[in-house]
Structures are given as C-alpha cells and as structure tokens.
Amino acid sequence: MMKMNLLGLSRAIHPKDNKNTSGMEIKPISGFSIVTIPLDMQVGPGCEAIVAKGDHVDIGDPLGKPLGPWSVPVHASISGTVESVSVQILSDGGFAEYVTIISDDKQTVSPLVRPPDVHDKQSFLETVRASGLVGLGGAAFPTHIKLNPPPGKTIDTLVVNAAECEPYITVDQQVCLTGADDAVEGALITAKWCEIDTVIFGIEDNKKEAARALKKAVERARQSAMWPSGGVSVKVLPTAYPTGAEKVLIRLLNGRIVPEGGLPADVGVIVQNLMTLHFIASHMKTGMPLIKKAITLDGSAVNSPGNFEVPIGSSIEDVIEKAGGTKTAPFKIIMGGPMMGVSVDDISRPILKHNNAILVFDDKDAVLPEESACILCGRCQRACPMQLMPSALDKAARAHNPNELTQLHVMNCIECGSCTYVCPAKRYLVQNIRNGKAMVRAAAAASREKGEKS
Ligand code: SF4
Numbered sequence: 410m411m412k413m414n415l416l417g418l419s420r421a422i423h424p425k426d427n428k429n430t431s432g433m434e435i436k437p438i439s440g441f442s443i444v445t446i447p448l449d450m451q452v453g454p455g456c457e458a459i460v461a462k463g464d465h466v467d468i469g470d471p472l473g474k475p476l477g478p479w480s481v482p483v484h485a486s487i488s489g490t491v492e493s494v495s496v497q498i499l500s501d502g503g504f505a506e507y508v509t510i511i512s513d514d515k516q517t518v519s520p521l522v523r524p525p526d527v528h529d530k531q532s533f534l535e536t537v538r539a540s541g542l543v544g545l546g547g548a549a550f551p552t553h554i555k556l557n558p559p560p561g562k563t564i565d566t567l568v569v570n571a572a573e574c575e576p577y578i579t580v581d582q583q584v585c586l587t588g589a590d591d592a593v594e595g596a597l598i599t600a601k602w603c604e605i606d607t608v609i610f611g612i613e614d615n616k617k618e619a620a621r622a623l624k625k626a627v628e629r630a631r632q633s634a635m636w637p638s639g640g641v642s643v644k645v646l647p648t649a650y651p652t653g654a655e656k657v658l659i660r661l662l663n664g665r666i667v668p669e670g671g672l673p674a675d676v677g678v679i680v681q682n683l684m685t686l687h688f689i690a691s692h693m694k695t696g697m698p699l700i701k702k703a704i705t706l707d708g709s710a711v712n713s714p715g716n717f718e719v720p721i722g723s724s725i726e727d728v729i730e731k732a733g734g735t736k737t738a739p740f741k742i743i744m745g746g747p748m749m750g751v752s753v754d755d756i757s758r759p760i761l762k763h764n765n766a767i768l769v770f771d772d773k774d775a776v777l778p779e780e781s782a783c784i785l786c787g788r789c790q791r792a793c794p795m796q797l798m799p800s801a802l803d804k805a806a807r808a809h810n811p812n813e814l815t816q817l818h819v820m821n822c823i824e825c826g827s828c829t830y831v832c833p834a835k836r837y838l839v840q841n842i843r844n845g846k847a848m849v850r851a852a853a854a855a856s857r858e859k860g861e862k863s
C-alpha cells in the first residue's frame with residue numbers, strides 16, 4: 410500500500426475568493442410567518458418529534474427528543490402553533506420528520522431558556538448537547554461528541570478554524586470583526602472544561618482586519634482566570650484552498666499529521682469552527698439554544714448580497730425575498746460554498762443549523778460543463794491536498810470497484826473539490842469519488858453482515 414501523508418499548502422489551489430460581502434455586518438431578519446424545522450440536522454441520528462399539530466411552542470422549546478447518544482435536540486425558532494409534523498425528504502436524499510410552526514407574531518421566549526449551571530466537564534458537555542449544537546462550519550458533527558474523544562486520547566490543543574477558505578462566505582470574518590471577544594471567550598470556556606492546554610486560532614491573510622480584531626481580543630483575554638497554561642495564539646496563514654479542511658489546518662498550524670483513517674484526536678487536537686465557539690460563549694450567558702443562523706447570501710442572481718441572521722427552518726425563498734429578492738430567475742442554489750456546498754433542488758428548503766451560505770446563481774453561472782475524456786495531464790493529482798490520485802479514483806468509482814477504491818485510499822478524500830476545479834476535461838471527479846466512498850461503506854457493511862451471519 411502507498412504511504413500517505415499531507416502536503417498542506419504545496420498542494421493548494423487559488424480559486425477567485427469572491428468575498429463580495431466582506432465587512433458587511435450580519436443583519437438579523439425577523440418577521441417570518443412560518444418555519445419548517447427538520448428534526449435531523451446533524452451527523453448521526455437526529456430526533457423524534459415530541460410536539461403534535463395544534464401545540465403551542467415558544468422560542469427555545471424543544472421539538473424533538475434525541476434518538477441516541479450522538480443526537481442533539483432541535484428547538485423552536487419562532488413562537489406559534491405547530492401546524493404539522495410530517496416526514497419529508499432531506500436535501501441529501503434521506504428522510505426526516507419536519508415540524509412546521511405558524512408564527513403568532515409574538516416572539517415569546519420559552520421559560521425553559523435560562524443560563525446553564527456548568528461546574529465540571531460532564532455538565533459542560535451536557536449543556537453543549539442540550540443547546541442543540543453541531544459544528545457550525547458546515548460539517549454538522551455533534552459538538553458534545555467531538556469535545557469528548559474516546560478514552561486514551563489526550564488532547565493538548567484546541568484549533569479554532571477561522572480560515573473560511575471557501576469562496577463567497579464571510580460570516581466568520583464578520584464575527585471576528587464584531588464578536589471576537591465572544592469567540593475567544595468560547596474557546597477559553599471550552600479549553601477550561603475540556604482540560605486543553607493550548608488554543609490556536611487559524612485565519613487566512615486575506616482577512617487582515619479580522620485577524621487584527623482576533624489578536625486584540627486574545628490580548629484582552631490574557632488576564633482571564635480561564636487563560637490556558639499553554640497560551641492562546643492567532644496564526645495568520647497564506648490564503649489558499651483548502652486551508653480550512655481540518656487535517657490540512659492541523660498540519661499547517663502545528664505540523665502534526667493525522668494518520669490515514671484517523672481523527673484529529675489521534676494527534677492530540679480538537680478542531681472547532683469559530684462560529685461554534687462564539688455560540689458556546691453566548692449560550693453560557695443566556696441559555697438560548699441554537700435557533701438562528703448567520704449566513705452569507707450571495708451569487709449572480711441575488712439583488713442585495715449580504716450577511717444575515719435568520720431563524721433555523723425559515724425557507725430559502727423567504728430569506729431571499731426578505732433580503733432584497735433576486736434580479737433574475739435563480740437557476741442554481743447552493744447551500745454552503747461553491748467548492749464543498751450542496752445544490753438545492755427546491756427553493757422552499759429550510760435553512761439548517763450548519764448552513765453558512767446560500768448562493769443563488771443565474772442561468773449563465775449555473776451551466777454544468779460537459780465532461781470530456783481524461784487527458785492524463787496529472788493536474789488533479791498535483792492539486793490534491795491528500796496526495797490521492799483523483800483520476801484513478803474516478804475510474805474505479807465509475808467501474809463500481811470498491812476493492813480498488815480502498816487500495817487507492819478513497820476514504821482519505823476530504824471532498825474538497827480541488828481536483829474537479831483544476832480538471833481541464835471538466836470531469837465530475839469529486840462527485841464520482843463521493844459515490845466511491847459510499848460504495849466502500851456499503852461493501853464494508855455487507856461484509857460485516859455476512860460475518861455476523863456465518
Ligand atoms: S476532492 Fe478528494 S480527491 Fe479531489 S482533491 Fe480533494 S481530497 Fe483530493
């Protein structure tokens with residue numbers, strides 16, 4: 410088997426960053442008459458409904474009961490009456506229960522919302538879970554699980570991901586400019602209760618003002634009783650894609666290489682997105698669960714690009730309308746950035762906990778290039794931050810060959826899309842590699858099942 414490691418920046422690409430909304434404050438949008446909230450917005454099983462048609466709910470009331478230890482609760486983002494609880498298809502093709510709430514226009518906050526009592530690691534993790542928190546950078550991994558690695562893993566470093574290397578998205582940058590103190594406080598709280606010595610913020614050098622604001626907030630926090638023994642630093646990294654991918658960021662910030670198939674915890678690191686830590690600081694003060702989300706709204710079809718804070722469950726259509734509407738018919742809508750985001754099939758889809766952008770493109774920008782034959786130029790391989798062979802993975806995935814995909818280390822792919830971006834033949838590489846990963850998972854599950862039966 411080929412020896413794998415990370416090359417970090419030497420294999421980065423430089424797509425146009427299109428940070429058109431840099432410096433635009435995050436404006437709250439309210440007045441939504443209806444929200445539709447999926448009870449599954451995370452990695453792992455979600456929730457089952459504990460409300461029914463006709464129930465009254467206030468902001469922050471739980472709507473669902475977690476289905477397992479990985480699950481986090483889901484809360485009402487507006488006050489009003491439950492219109493329906495129905496099973497609907499998710500944007501990734503799965504199914505989940507959705508709770509639809511019709512607003513009473515009162516925005517009443519639930520009496521259950523009150524500052525938590527945190528006194529040790531366990532109560533901190535329980536609080537984080539009860540808040541409904543998942544990774545807000547786009548991954549939706551349950552935060553209480555990430556902060557509690559399996560026994561035997563000693564964590565000495567909390568890496569705070571403020572890289573925001575995806576084009577268009579600027580909400581993290583804006584949080585640095587206006588809420589850096591809370592982001593730093595969230596990091597200190599997390600480091601304290603999870604007994605982590607060192608905190609490192611990673612940010613790219615195309616966000617100079619944001620980096621300055623973070624450094625000043627770190628200086629202000631130096632007198633805090635929660636200041637960790639190994640200190641807090643802000644490292645400014647050269648702008649490149651995908652600096653914000655967990656494994657790449659760890660390599661760039663402290664030189665550690667996460668082993669193939671391993672997790673950051675294997676090298677003593679936990680990575681949290683800046684927005685996640687900002688939320689933790691705010692939740693500790695107010696007890697308000699995760700009911701709203703800051704997103705960048707941009708793209709060629711949007712009238713007024715900007716950064717907005719909206720209730721979770723508000724429809725993309727309503728958000729676009731309230732934010733200024735479109736100047737032309739939307740042809741393609743992406744949740745997330747253009748490199749790693751997912752296309753949305755229906756404009757009525759709700760804003761999810763982990764959405765950090767909605768990009769809306771016109772017909773010219775939405776054209777899917779036609780694929781042609783691979784010309785064996787090797788550009789995809791040179792662009793891959795994981796040192797994979799994307800053209801070979803693409804071929805094995807199209808041939809439905811899970812054994813070859815495994816030998817080619819398909820599970821090491823971080824789905825960054827760099828290979829697709831550089832391919833002159835416009836091959837749908839990352840899409841096929843994603844399918845290839847699903848084939849390997851399915852083959853492993855089938856073989857486990859066979860083993861159990863024999
Ligand atoms: S999508 Fe996967 S194969 Fe393609 S460049 Fe990124 S890590 Fe490499």
Ligand code: SF4
Binds near residue numbers: 832
């Ligand atoms: S970049 Fe495209 S054309 Fe070049 S080797 Fe990779 S898949 Fe083939």
